[in-house]
Amino acid sequence: MGKENNHTGVFVAFVLLSECQWDKAKLINDCKADWGIELADNDSDNAMVCTLGDITVAAALMPGPVPNGEAEHYAAANYMWPEAVDAAKNHKAQIMVSVIGKEAGLIERGKLFTKIVASCLRQDGATAVYTDGAVFHPGFYSDVASLMKKYDDALPILDWVWFGVYRTAEHSGIYTYGMRKFGKEEMEVYADNADLNDMRDFLLNITAYVLDGNVTLNDGETLGFSAEQKLAITISDAIALDGKSIKIEYPR
Template sequence: MGIFSFKGKETVKPMLGMILLEEANSIQMDKVVRELKESWKLTLREMESAKETSILVIDGYRIAIANMPVPIPGDEIKAAAEYNYFWQNGVEEASKHKEHVILSIMNAGKDNVKENILFNQVAAAILNHSKALGVYIGGRTLLLKKDFYLANTEMMSEQDLPLYNWIYFGLRQEKGKQSIYTYGLADFNKPEMEIVNSNKSMAELSEIMFNMAHYVVASDVILKDGETIGMSATQKLEISYSKGKYLDGKTLKIKY
């Protein structure tokens, strides 16, 4: 049975991403485990290691770290790099990876915030103890440079979530208007959000969308059609639920 196969009737929802390695076989697993224990105070109940794969059991979660001795095939990384504005020269730099590591929480789906924090902790430990370039989470179109990912991780807690490591914030500018949307809130069982055709600057849109996304994820809130939201006692932004402008399906539109 392969590492990503499952037995029985238990419903599982693997969470996975990939670490891009500039140098083959460069993960120092002993140091990864030490960082998880010492820096994050995690208890590893079990560890299995084979030539290409390690499996860690942390707080009931089975976490697979599988080394793939090839680059990610096709143009997937190049396409993601073109969208990810936080990684300047991402197309050129990410294309230098020689191998990739598949990092998966194989039995995720119980507590989305807890699982994303755990994934982030393990990913950061791998980045710290390998010749890595960055992290790729294809299901959220995220391709993040190593230093950026680690900087967002430094102050991570359940009250201070590193959303830029977890959710893609798309920016659009058309006919003198600015728009922003989320891609990844669905993985937290929340509707994606859009602000469309705003006169606000991209900086203002980025700040308020990050704060709203952080609020709904950290506080486990479901926003609904017809409600209002604000980042202060006096701010009341109208919410509507309708067909997405930049995303498939329906999204929450925030009037701002």
């Protein structure tokens, strides 16, 4: 828990396009206008790769849709966007965006990554973002990213982490998907007859606490938002995900 794993530092997204075309010069100009990010051009028509300090940024036009119907599959889980599946089904190409750089901090990398993706969404024909097992509405993704223009310390958590819903015969709950790229384990919270919106807000607050403070939650410890509150933390096989997850007791 908290150690490097195969997912740590992997920031990759696919901006879905309605046509197989992009304007690389526009992307470079938009990154500068939107965020003050200076991206260097190169000789390739279909790819842009440049280095910003210790970070390498790459964006490339990929002809054809995301293979194996992956985008459509994950779009079906977006309970906030009923048209997500249609947007995923109809895309004809994608811009693959990646940000790598082991020396730079994970939060710094994550912020830069989200800024580049948001600028890609200003391309003509950009219809969705597929990343970390979720398909996001372009307006939603851009609105969350824009928080970084208003507040220097803002974390675009809703672009980084998907808060999924799961149900079993015994209970329903909310899980995170996207924490592992920050070197953290995914989290799950569940309860009987609890409001899922309240549960999601609860887990969102914990996610912000973990990422903002680089906090590691350990098995057997407790967590609380007051001196009296002591919510149990358990690490065990995940319910809605592969591998282990952190289970956090939901307050009554």
